[in-house]
Amino acid sequence: MLSFKTLYEAEFGRITVPANGAQAVGKEFDTAGDQMESHAKRLPGMWEGKDGETAVTLLQDQKVPLEGAGEVFRKTSQVLTDLGSRLKTQQDNVRQTVSEAETRIPAKVNIADGSVTPEPIKNPESYSDAALIRERQRRQSLAKSYANLFKQQLEVARQVDRRAKGYLDRLDQYKDAGKAYNVKVEDKGPGLIKKPEAGLIYKDGKWQPSTEKFPPTHYMSWRKNPQTGKFEPIRDSAGNFVPAFRDPNTGEIIPALVDNRTGRLVTDRQGNPIQVIRDPNYRGDPLNAHLIAANPDADPRTPQNRKPVHPTIKLAEKGVGGEHTWLGDPKGGQSEFLGGDLKHKTTLSSGWNAGAGAEVSDGNAFGKAEIGGNLIKFATEADYGNGPFKAKVGGEALIGANAELEGSIGKDGVNAKAGAFAGAKAKVTGSTEFAGVGVGAEAEGWAGAGAEAEFNLGRGPDGKFHIGGKVGVGLGLGGKVGGNVTIDPKEIVKFANPFD
Secondary structure, three states: OOOHHHHHHOOHHHHHHHHHHHHHHHHHHHHHHHHHHHHHHHHHHOEEOHHHHHHHHHHHHOHHHHHHHHHHHHHHHHHHHHHHHHHHHHHHHHHHHHHHHHHHOOEEEOOOOOOEEEOOOOOHHHOOHHHHHHHHHHHHHHHHHHHHHHHHHHHHHHHHHHHHHHHHHHHOOOOOOOOEEEEEOOOOOOOEEOOOEOOEEEEOOEEEEOOOEOOOOEEEEEEEOOOOOOEEEOEOOOOOEOEOOEOOOOOOEOOEOEEOOOOEEOEOOOOOEOEOEOOOOOOOOHHHOEEEOOOOOOOOOOHHHEEEOOOEOOOOEEOOOOOEEOOOEOOOEEEEEOOOOOOOOOOHHHOEEOOOOEEEEOOEEEEEEEEOOEEEEEOOOOOOOOOOOOOEEOOEEEEEOOEEEEEEEEOOEEEEEEEEOOOOOEEEEEEEEEOOEEEEEEEEEOOOOOOEEEEEEEEOOOOOEEEEEEEEOOOOOOOEEEEEEEEEEEEOHHHHOOOO
């Protein structure tokens, strides 16, 4: 609840900062909606198959809820702007009344609670007894009147605060922003990418969709190094990568079989590399094929000489720091990569370092940064807000403006949080690739002690995809705001990671 001390001392003009931040986030949601619509038009040229069709439908359906979320933040901006203006007006009235009371009575006004104590009468001997009594009564009466006036002014400010909070709470229930979609994806296996493009690139201080295209797809053979236990591309004596087998009749590249014991291509009696046998029941897809047993004399047409192998194939993903990284689960044979360094991982959970202050684990990038400073000074020692935010330096109380930013970017989406002390300015930037689609938002705000901002886009602990955010305003200046879009992917596992 708003206190008299806060009403008198707070810098309500700073509420314009989170208001502007909410306005900016609203525009970002609108832009994201337009991007969804744009990518939905482009995706058919990049992703074929049933999953690709479902992805297009999902992207098309997100424009309305994203614009609804944008409307929530725009209305939030209006509420915060009006709140700051009204509280500033009431603060000016209170400060003027305090000055008037101190000079008219005269009296000492306790800023902590708005109580009024008359000053002792100077030179009481100059008054007659009756006049002295009347002067004391006058001062006591005025002190009581001013104390009641302060209570009335404080109540007006609290009513403004409560009305703003009520409106912000109603915004949380905004129907378009909370609209959910249930998407069912028929399991038809991995989608096929025919025009792969880079997803994210860290540029100009933030993650954003990359427009650069990967080089043409390369196929090469690889084996497990018996000394290191790692999978490595096979090179010839000159150090060149050994390509996978190309069908001399059709010119089509077909994965060839590699003997992991020797690291060499398995050949028939004529020295021709033995091909991977396509599964005729699986659309002829070589990514999910039957491999011939590692026997140079084996007849590939003999069923007992074939064994089923189901390798995990994923697109090369953009790693923190700009490195193309292959994330898959190869077990032997042949692999495909889309430009950059070829890296094999036996499991996603092994994780890898991604530069200072960041790491990747289970396909997600996590980062943490701290910002700080001192923004607000008072002439006397202060106990301000909802915590022990006070320090005494040279007779001035400095309210620490320390903020901590935490966030993650990865296959489960973006989750960015900023918790701030009094006077803190928090900036949250996030973007992610969702089925090849870049989406991002940036929020910047200040709301005094207890401020917090949060933006998330991705899969939550409940297995659902959430798009939303909230801004919490401390110091009794209102409630939390935000919108949320939930995608309930009951059968969308393949869509979330189409190459798992």
